[in-house]
Structure formats: C-alpha cells, structure tokens
Amino acid sequence: MSKSVAKKIQAIRGMNDLLPSESPRWQFFEGIVRQLMQRYGFAEIRTPIVEQTALFARSIGEVTDIVEKEMYTFEDRNGDSLTLRPEGTASCVRAAMENGLLYNQTQRLWYQGPMFRHERPQKGRYRQFHQVGIEAYGFEGPDIDAEVILLSARLWKELGLMEHVTLELNSLGSSEARAAYRDKLVAYFEQHRDVLDEDAKRRLTSNPLRILDSKNPAMAEMLDGAPRLLDNLDEPSQAHFEQLKAMLDAAGIAYVINPRLVRGLDYYSRTVFEWTTTALGSQGTVCAGGRYDGLVEQLGGKPTPGVGFAMGVERLILLLETLDLIPDEAGSDVYLLAMDDTATVAAITLAEQLRSELPWLRLQLHCGGGSFKSRMKKADKSGAAYALLLGEDEIAEHTVTLKALRDDQAQQRVPQAMLAHTLSERLPNTP
RNA sequence: GUGGAUGUAGCUCAGUGGUAGAGCCCCGGAUUGUGGCUCCGGUGGUCGUGGGUUCGAUCCCCAUCAUCCACCCCA
Incomplete structure (x- = not known):
C-alpha cells in the first residue's frame, strides 16, 4: 500500500470548472x-x-x-x-x-x-x-x-x-476618414513626443488610435488637446x-x-x-x-x-x-423515500409511475440506503416541498405517506391511485 | 507581460521553531416509522508544492504553482 506520489493534475490556469452550485x-x-x-x-x-x-x-x-x-x-x-x-x-x-x-x-x-x-x-x-x-x-x-x-x-x-x-x-x-485622422493624430503626437510613455511610442507606428485610450495621467493633458475623431468624421x-x-x-x-x-x-x-x-x-x-x-x-x-x-x-x-439579482429555485418538488431496504423496489416502481403520469414533476428518489432518520435528512436537504414515504404499512394498503417539508400541513396517507391527482393540486408550478 | 498580497480540514478562518485547532458541512446517537431546533459522539489535514537553514520547519529563507488586487488588456 504505497502512498500515491503522482503529481496532482490541476485545471489549466485561468480555466474554471462550473460547479453544480453555480x-x-x-x-x-x-x-x-x-x-x-x-x-x-x-x-x-x-x-x-x-x-x-x-x-x-x-x-x-x-x-x-x-x-x-x-x-x-x-x-x-x-x-x-x-x-x-x-x-x-x-x-x-x-x-x-x-x-x-x-x-x-x-x-x-x-x-x-x-x-x-x-x-x-x-x-x-x-x-x-x-x-x-x-x-x-x-x-x-x-x-x-x-x-x-x-x-x-x-x-x-x-x-x-x-x-x-x-x-x-x-x-x-x-476607414478612409479614419486613415486621414490617423495621419493627423500621428503628427500631433510627434509634436508631443516628450510626453509619450513607452507604450504610446510603440503604438505610434502600430496603432496610434489606441493611445487615446491610455489612462496614464501624465498624458491626460496632452490627450485632451489631441484632434478628436468625432470632428474628423x-x-x-x-x-x-x-x-x-x-x-x-x-x-x-x-x-x-x-x-x-x-x-x-x-x-x-x-x-x-x-x-x-x-x-x-x-x-x-x-x-x-x-x-x-x-x-x-x-x-x-x-x-x-x-x-x-x-x-x-x-x-x-x-x-x-x-447585486443579488439571481432568484434561487428549489431543486426538486418531491423526494420519494423507502423507509427501509425492503421497500426499495416498491419505491422505484412508484417513482417511475409518477414520472410517467406527471412529466413536469421534479422527483428525486432516495438512493443509498441509510437509517430512516438519515433518509429524512436527505429529503430535507434536497429542498423538496414534499416527502413521499413508503413503508411496510403503506405498501400493504396501497397508499403512500405525503409529508409537507416546508409548511405545517398535516401529513396524510394518500392512495397510490390518487397520488398524481393530489400532487397536481398541491404543487404550485403545475402546468 | 509588470508590481503587490494571500495559500492551514470539503467551506470560512485561528495558531505555534518541538509535526495542529474552532465554527459550518458530513456521518452516527439521544428518538423501534418522521427532517428542520437542541445536546452528545465521530470521520476528515504529508499546514499549496519542491528545495534550503536548523538537532527539529506549518512557522524562517529561496524557488515554483494557484488565487486575489493594481497595471496592462479586454468580454
């Protein structure tokens, strides 16, 4: 078991990953x-x-x-x-x-x-x-x-x-007017060569118009006196x-x-x-x-x-x-969880059924096991408005427990056959 | 490309020449089928990387990489 000595590979400088949070x-x-x-x-x-x-x-x-x-x-x-x-x-x-x-x-x-x-x-x-x-x-x-x-x-x-x-x-x-103006400008700059900085001198021959853009305060006064492009259109x-x-x-x-x-x-x-x-x-x-x-x-x-x-x-x-101008949106409408591993197959079946019945629904199915408590925590973290709980009792009576996670609505057992209808009524972004 | 600042846990940051800590996050428990609040416990770090000085470096020095700021440039 030797420790990896391979050099970490990093993203190229100045090139960023766009993360799921962004x-x-x-x-x-x-x-x-x-x-x-x-x-x-x-x-x-x-x-x-x-x-x-x-x-x-x-x-x-x-x-x-x-x-x-x-x-x-x-x-x-x-x-x-x-x-x-x-x-x-x-x-x-x-x-x-x-x-x-x-x-x-x-x-x-x-x-x-x-x-x-x-x-x-x-x-x-x-x-x-x-x-x-x-x-x-x-x-x-x-x-x-x-x-x-x-x-x-x-x-x-x-x-x-x-x-x-x-x-x-x-x-x-x-482009003709610009060429003529360019000559005029170069002539003006030549007269004030002593004020020009290094960069400006270099640009005198390559791209004199860019000199006007300079933020060098030492040249500000000289630039103010330069012929104006707008007067030479x-x-x-x-x-x-x-x-x-x-x-x-x-x-x-x-x-x-x-x-x-x-x-x-x-x-x-x-x-x-x-x-x-x-x-x-x-x-x-x-x-x-x-x-x-x-x-x-x-x-x-x-x-x-x-x-x-x-x-x-x-x-x-x-x-x-x-400026905080981006509205934040919840990631899911509904988080469906089996209460334990024996209910997983039923949960998968129900999830797929709902996704067929309500194509607009954003439903996240719990995966990865864990205690019931931890499943509930995940439901909460998902940002979903509702949790759907499926356990032994629900499976026996063909229902599912619908629990509101963001407000005080009482939780209820809903017949699986009625679930699509109930969710359509409860969720605000229903088409 | 030039100048400067910073780099310690996933995140935000303390800290000391004798190899490290908090808060948040995450995991578990208090609660046999109920999240959020509270309490308890836990995982997690070759202290950016590579050299040097030193008995000993996360700390001092040098280099390097990255981020940020200004210049420059531009979207």
Missing part, C-alpha cells in the same frame, strides 16, 4: 438570453472552437494584443497552424460566407460559447471565458445599430441591471451617427459620448459602443461591439456591412451575483 445561475442567464434572441428575430449559429490561425490574424488585426500575444495557437498533426478562437465575430463571418448565408440576403445571428485568450487571470478575466454575441449582416443604415443596442438594453432591463450599467458611444468613421458617417443618436433618444436609451472609445479590434468602423459597470473593479466592460463594414470583404467576401456585440458571461453573472 450552474443554475448560468442556466437562468442563458434562458433569458435565448428567449430574447428569439423575440428580436436572431437565429443561433454554432461554429467550431478551433479555426485556422490566419482567420483571426487577418480579421482582428496583426498588431493587436490579442493576435500578438494572447492566442492559443498550435500546430495540427498535418502542420497547419490552428488557433482556439479568441472571439466570435471572425468565426461567424467565416461560417456565414462559407455557407452562403451572405449571398444577396441579410442575416441576424447570435452565438454563445467559450473563447480563449492567454492573459493574466484576474477576477472577471479568464483564459477560457464565455461570450454571448450577436451579428447582423447586410444592413447599411443606423436602424440595425439601434436594434442591436436596444436588444442589449432590454437584456439589462430584464436582468435588473439597467441602473448599474452605462452605455458609451462613439463613431470611428469610414466623413460626411456619411457623421449622418449615420446622428441618426443613431436620434433613434436611441427616441427609444429613451441614455448614453455617454466617449470620443476616446476605440476598441481593441481593428475591424471596427463607424459605430462602436461599450456597456460598462463600476461594480466589478477593473474589469468594467460587460458588453462591447460596433460596426465592421469592411470585415467580410477583408476576409474575401463581397462587401457586406456588419454590426454586432459580444458580452462576457462570467462578468455578467458576477455582476448579477454581486
């Missing part, structure tokens, strides 16, 4: 989401978790942090470079193109699933995390931008989060943005214009937005998205406008937990 929260959230998507006419799409590396490199942008240092990339057995998806949009566009969903038509799609980024884990930031996202293809005007934002707003309302989140809004303009983007704002105003959705809002992925154009909260510490972005009119073409398709967002499920559930 899964009801996820199911609560996912249920509301699924319903909402249907109500807004979005259809679910599921794509593989692994894609060719080039898909992400080309769509997200070669010089973004995600592509530069956060992707889980590995070689397939045949030498192909594959990557665990770091986000959902690229896969979605690829799948839509590949299956002809973009040919001469519009699409409203949503997806849900795990994403992978090799970042330093922290609360609200994990290496495997989950997103729910939507993507709409083929819509040119700002109405779909509004629709997408309104869908997210309704989700916050239904979850009770509306007072805890803020909508930040910006427009990046067309092209005419059509300007109009698009104004119309979107008017639509949101009409719908009663409050927003804050944030001229520094740039987003970390290169494919965005025109509308960008973020829903943020102050209740989660430094991981405050709970949902983010925007328009990516050039992406489909960039990936080899016909020019097709797109808008979408992605939200972080872990962060939202964390937020709901923090």
